[in-house]
Amino acid sequence: MPETSELAADALAQKSAARVVGNPRILIIDDETAIRESLETLLTLEGFTVSAAGDGSSGLELLARNEYDLLLLDLALPGESGIDLLPRILELQPSLPVIMITAFGTVGNVVEAIRAGAENFVQKPWDNEKLLADIRAAIGKRRAEEEVVQLKRTLKQRYNFSNIVGKSEPMLRLFDLIAQVAPSRSTVLIQGESGTGKELIAKALHANSPRRDRPFVPVNTGAVPSDLLESTLFGHVKGAFTSAISAKKGLFEIANGGTLFLDEIGTMSIDMQAKILRVLQDRRFMHLGGVQEIQVDVRIIAATNVNLQEAVRQGRFREDLFYRLNVITLELPPLRSRKEDIPMLAAHFLKFYADENDTVAPSLSPEALRVMMDYEWPGNVRELENSMERGVVLSTSSTITPDLLPAQLTGATYSTSLLEQQPNASLFDLMEEIERRIIADRLERCHWNQTEAAEYFKIPLSTLNQKIKRLNVEVKKRAKD
Ligand SMILES: Nc1ncnc2c1ncn2[C@@H]1O[C@H](COP(=O)(O)OP(=O)(O)OP(=O)(O)O)[C@@H](O)[C@H]1O
Numbered sequence: 001m002p003e004t005s006e007l008a009a010d011a012l013a014q015k016s017a018a019r020v021v022g023n024p025r026i027l028i029i030d031d032e033t034a035i036r037e038s039l040e041t042l043l044t045l046e047g048f049t050v051s052a053a054g055d056g057s058s059g060l061e062l063l064a065r066n067e068y069d070l071l072l073l074d075l076a077l078p079g080e081s082g083i084d085l086l087p088r089i090l091e092l093q094p095s096l097p098v099i100m101i102t103a104f105g106t107v108g109n110v111v112e113a114i115r116a117g118a119e120n121f122v123q124k125p126w127d128n129e130k131l132l133a134d135i136r137a138a139i140g141k142r143r144a145e146e147e148v149v150q151l152k153r154t155l156k157q158r159y160n161f162s163n164i165v166g167k168s169e170p171m172l173r174l175f176d177l178i179a180q181v182a183p184s185r186s187t188v189l190i191q192g193e194s195g196t197g198k199e200l201i202a203k204a205l206h207a208n209s210p211r212r213d214r215p216f217v218p219v220n221t222g223a224v225p226s227d228l229l230e231s232t233l234f235g236h237v238k239g240a241f242t243s244a245i246s247a248k249k250g251l252f253e254i255a256n257g258g259t260l261f262l263d264e265i266g267t268m269s270i271d272m273q274a275k276i277l278r279v280l281q282d283r284r285f286m287h288l289g290g291v292q293e294i295q296v297d298v299r300i301i302a303a304t305n306v307n308l309q310e311a312v313r314q315g316r317f318r319e320d321l322f323y324r325l326n327v328i329t330l331e332l333p334p335l336r337s338r339k340e341d342i343p344m345l346a347a348h349f350l351k352f353y354a355d356e357n358d359t360v361a362p363s364l365s366p367e368a369l370r371v372m373m374d375y376e377w378p379g380n381v382r383e384l385e386n387s388m389e390r391g392v393v394l395s396t397s398s399t400i401t402p403d404l405l406p407a408q409l410t411g412a413t414y415s416t417s418l419l420e421q422q423p424n425a426s427l428f429d430l431m432e433e434i435e436r437r438i439i440a441d442r443l444e445r446c447h448w449n450q451t452e453a454a455e456y457f458k459i460p461l462s463t464l465n466q467k468i469k470r471l472n473v474e475v476k477k478r479a480k481d
Pocket residue numbers: 001002163164165166192193194195196197198199200201305345381382385
């Protein structure tokens with residue numbers, strides 16, 4: 001399991017603090033060089049730190065790597081318009097104020113952009129003073145909001161969640177909850193899909209509790225057969241059963257003073273559930289075959305990827321045990337509902353596995369990042385971690401392109417993820433979007449050699465050309481061989 005010296009919560013706090021004292025950073029995405037240059041000059045003279053991108057994908061790449069205070073976004077970018085880009089931009093930086101740059105007479109589109117989350121708009125040719133006033137107002141508003149959040153979090157900074165990466169709202173809320181809950185002895189139930197980080201959180205709770213110098217003992221209660229689990233947890237005396245040739249301590253004793261992590265509790269047998277319930281009530285138990293009661297001081301953290309309430313309804317989980325465990329519940333959100341964490345997690349794992357392999361961490365190409373942002377990640381953070389490890393091992397250059405990502409990310413999952421993203425789209429629209437992605441993906445894999453792509457698809461080059469135009473597929477110049 002990766003460790004890093006970066007303290008996720010602290011780093012975030014420092015990042016926003018740095019932004020508050022430093023020059024505000026503005027990103028411009030506009031395809032017209034003249035517009036970019038005149039905005040850059042104006043804003044730099046006014047003391048802003050300015051970056052610029054000439055198209056959507058390089059803009060997205062910058063946004064994935066850097067934090068900005070404001071974005072000036074051209075509404076009429078060629079290929080994908082500013083409005084199309086907006087949801088993906090806000091997925092990366094949800095609280096980023098965006099001012100749209102529009103041509104005269106596109107008011108309808110502006111309304112659409114504001115609905116999609118843009119803060120404001122400026123019409124070409126713009127009035128410098130008004131533009132600067134709008135920019136300062138938007139940045140000021142955002143900073144005020146951030147400072148409130150910052151203040152609330154200062155208190156929590158003495159906690160160390162060093163290896164938990166995340167900056168999305170649900171993860172920040174979780175950091176707050178961990179900080180509140182960790183010091184107590186209360187039982188905690190962690191619920192979440194497979195690979196969302198339940199064990200990681202359990203360890204963080206222990207590491208931030210007064211028990212941190214005592215043992216953290218994990219036990220997979222679902223994987224161990226019932227009779228063996230009983231002696232594993234409670235220990236046994238010599239001769240308790242045929243193979244008990246010597247006495248053995250159980251995990252409850254080994255964890256004394258520390259934390260016992262009951263993993264996969266949802267799959268524990270009914271028989272075992274009854275036995276656990278007794279210990280949870282009074283922290284007393286007996287060795288198997290023993291006669292003496294043993295008292296322990298153990299904090300219990302349980303985790304499950306099945307819905308325990310549902311299991312109770314179906315009679316597979318004891319209701320009384322559920323209520324014992326359900327004192328404080330932490331819900332780990334699936335990765336697909338906090339996609340803005342993806343670039344940060346990817347960078348974290350790329351660095352970790354590069355360090356492990358003694359290489360320099362590669363970065364993701366804008367196309368690879370896009371594939372990752374579009375994917376639904378059924379295996380959550382674990383799947384992302386594995387994909388990045390694979391990328392580090394397979395990459396021969398400093399960038400990871402989509403062909404180095406596992407096939408499920410680029411292939412058959414288009415249709416399901418699209419359906420979830422665009423529940424109201426017609427079948428025709430969905431088919432077009434799938435066709436567009438397949439063509440874009442293949443073109444990239446062929447290094448923009450259209451003849452090669454046409455051969456791959458077994459269609460004439462002219463047909464591919466027509467499709468590229470009709471579907472508005474982004475075409476790059478062929479890289480020089
Ligand atoms: N927010 C995160 N930051 C960094 N690493 C993470 C994060 N969430 C999960 N991981 C990593 O992903 C992997 C899976 O996490 P973990 O084993 O805690 O998941 P889990 O919820 O217990 O999964 P399962 O239900 O399959 O047991 C681990 O290597 C863990 O370190």
